[in-house]
Amino acid sequence: MRFGKTFFGVLILLIFVTGGPLSAEAWWDAKWKYRKKITLDTSAQGADIKEALTDFPVLIRLHSGNFNFANAKNDGSDIRFLAPDDKTPLKFHAERYDPAEEMVLLWVRIPRLSPASTQDFVWMYYGNPAAPAAQDPGGTYDPSQLLVYHLGEKEGVPKDSTAYQNHPREFAGKLNAAAAVGRGASFSGKTDRLTIGKSPSLVFSKGFTFSAWVRLAGPQEDARLISWDDGKQAALAGIAGTKLYWSFPADKKKPSLEKAVDLPAQKWVHVALTADPIKGLIVYTDGRERASVKLPGPLPDPASDVVIGGSLKGEKALTGDLDEVRISGVARSAAWVRADAAGQGPETMLLSYLDEETASSGGLESLTIHLLIVTARSITLDGWIVIGILVIMGCMATIVFLDKLLKLRRTKKDNSAFLNSFSSSANFRTLKEREGDFENSSLFRVYCTGMEELERRVEKTEAAGGRKSLPVQAVTAFKAALDRASLQESRKSTAGLLILTLSISGGPFMGLLGTVWGVINTFAGVAEAGEANLAAIAPGVASALSCTLMGLLVAIPALFAYSYLSSEIKNSMAEMNVFTAEFLTRVEEEYGGKA
Incomplete structure (x- = not known):
């Protein structure tokens, strides 16, 4: 009798533990028929992020393996993201929404990303045919993010997704190339370059960060990755052969990192360059610090156009591909750079997508049940x-x-x-x-x-x-x-x-x-x-x-x-x-x- 009571007690406890949360979880708005829980893993087994990050933009990558396109509007305008409290909407925007190709790239601003944790998550709601669009590209990024080029356009000139609207003044290159995140830009090594005009928002006195996914076509003849020519104040990061070098003006001196790291050809590498008056210059590849040097003084702001993939003189052009080009007005932390590299790559360890849930009869229906029904039909x-x-x-x-x-x-x-x-x-x-x-x-x-x-x-x-x-x-x-x-x-x-x-x-x-x-x-x-x-x-x-x-x-x-x-x-x-x-x-x- 004692064993029987224990057996049924454990059975009831299991039912409560597994079934209780499903029936107890609230539903944000009944007009949205579906939702999906997306977890963020910053533990050592996941993205391995050791510091808390605030207002961090996370890439949500949807495809036929983790998203049912038939349950959302054709243009994805009914998609919403909510914080774990299931009440607070999150800022987001779509870099790409292509149901025909079954590929979606969404950027969501996460208020706080906890370090070494598996408890963070966001809710993604969809399935409301009457919902208006609610994207906010500028609100997706914090004020220190001065420029973001997704390079996902099929043609024309790339657009800046931040609120500063630092669109390129000039672009000579090829868009719509397959890239690390989605689509990217190809540079032929001739006169191709991306020029950013002078802007009052491009202020680097508090710090500077440049990041991009880079794939070299082969060894380079002193190609520029990013530079601005201003006489003695010129700053540049380039590639000689396959070695990355970088120098930055500070107090009339140019501390530099000569051949700091090797960039293999025909392989996508996440490159991040940071400059901080206290920490100095740091070079990261694939989210890991590779080299650093101290700065002797404050950082001056650029007094000329900023060029990516070449120089203002039309020389030292890059031969290769770029994707997700960003410039920040602060020196991003090592944890931030690590999260960028881990979260944007095609094999991300940061995100996991759980089963689709359905609002039906006051409860939730799992995608597993839906797939069982589909299997039964076959x-x-x-x-x-x-x-x-x-x-x-x-x-x-x-x-x-x-x-x-x-x-x-x-x-x-x-x-x-x-x-x-x-x-x-x-x-x-x-x-x-x-x-x-x-x-x-x-x-x-x-x-x-x-x-x-x-x-x-x-x-x-x-x-x-x-x-x-x-x-x-x-x-x-x-x-x-x-x-x-x-x-x-x-x-x-x-x-x-x-x-x-x-x-x-x-x-x-x-x-x-x-x-x-x-x-x-x-x-x-x-x-x-x-x-x-x-x-x-x-x-x-x-x-x-x-x-x-x-x-x-x-x-x-x-x-x-x-x-x-x-x-x-x-x-x-x-x-x-x-x-x-x-x-x-x-x-x-x-x-x-x-x-």
């Missing part, structure tokens, strides 16, 4: 036949388990009551008259069988004129009657367990039969058609694997049920053996015995 007739047989086996096993469970509980309760009465009664013969009190007791039924045999033997002895005692042969016959009754009770307890055994051993093999048959049919169809494609193979494979899944769903619970019932029956039979031994001893004490 199951063929032979698959349904196998699944039908397995369902029947599962139902029979469930009925047997519940029937045995209830009977064992009633038997256990009445056995306990009978044993208490038997042990405390001075005259055990009177218990036979209390049949109504021990209706479900297996021990009482054994007791009644023994009493019937005992009374016959006593009457036979008294009729022969003997004394009120039993010969050894009579006691042996009494013991045999107890053993026979115990055997009958054992058979009654184990009756029906064969159904569970068949479910355990036969369920997986029946499912495997359906799987093999389904795979054979699938490939036979492919052979007959003469060509193979995913759309033709997927339904048959889904149908085949569904049979194996159903076989395991039948066998695994049946195995647990069988183990539990076997343990309870074993305990009950052990209790019966103890009772028969005690009953035999009391009979021998009262009636003695003679040869």
Whole structure:
């Protein structure tokens, strides 16, 4: 009984823990039918960010593997992002929303990104046909972000996504090239460059950060990555061969990092250059610090145009590709640079996308359930036949388990009551008259069988004129009657367990039969058609694997049920053996015995 209470207590606790949060989580707005939880992992196993970041722009990359495009508007204008409190909207904008190509790039401003944590997340809502657009590119970035070029335009001149609107004054290059984040810009090494005009917002007195994804076409002949020419105040970062170098004006001196790091050709590398009056110049690649040097004084602001991929004189042009070019008016921290590199790359360790949830009947429907429904639609007739047989086996096993469970509980309760009465009664013969009190007791039924045999033997002895005692042969016959009754009770307890055994051993093999048959049919169809494609193979494979899944769903619970019932029956039979031994001893004490 104690084990049963513990078992059901744990079961209720599991239901509360797993099911409780789903029903308790609020829904931001009922007009939005769907939402998705996106988690941010800054632990050592994730992006490995060791400092807290505020107002950090995170890249949300959606595709057919983690997003159902059919559930959102064609232009994505119904998408909203909310903080973990499910109340606070977050600023965001789309770099790219292309349902035809099933590719979406969204930038979301995260108020606070905790260090070494797996608890941060955001909600993404969608599925409201009447929702207006709510993007805010300028609000996606903090005030220190002076310029952001996603370079995702198909043609024309790139646009600045920040509120400062520092659009290029001139651009000579090729857009719409495949890049690290999405689309990028290609520079041919001739006269290609991107020129940014002088702007009052380009102030670097507090610090400076330049970052971009860079892919070199090959070794460079002293190509400029970023520069501004202002006489003695000229600042430049370039590449000689495959070595990155950088010098920055400070107090009429030019501290520099000569050939600070190697940039391999034909490979995307995240490059970040920071300048800080206190920390000096630092070079990062792929989010890791590679070189640094101290600055002797404050940082001057550029007095000329800033050029990316070349120089104002049209020389030292870059041959390669760039993506996600950014300039900040502060020296971003190592954690910020690390988060940029880890979060923007094609194989990000920062984000995880959970199942889609649906607002329906006041509860949430998982994408897993939706996919199960889709799978069910693809199951063929032979698959349904196998699944039908397995369902029947599962139902029979469930009925047997519940029937045995209830009977064992009633038997256990009445056995306990009978044993208490038997042990405390001075005259055990009177218990036979209390049949109504021990209706479900297996021990009482054994007791009644023994009493019937005992009374016959006593009457036979008294009729022969003997004394009120039993010969050894009579006691042996009494013991045999107890053993026979115990055997009958054992058979009654184990009756029906064969159904569970068949479910355990036969369920997986029946499912495997359906799987093999389904795979054979699938490939036979492919052979007959003469060509193979995913759309033709997927339904048959889904149908085949569904049979194996159903076989395991039948066998695994049946195995647990069988183990539990076997343990309870074993305990009950052990209790019966103890009772028969005690009953035999009391009979021998009262009636003695003679040869």
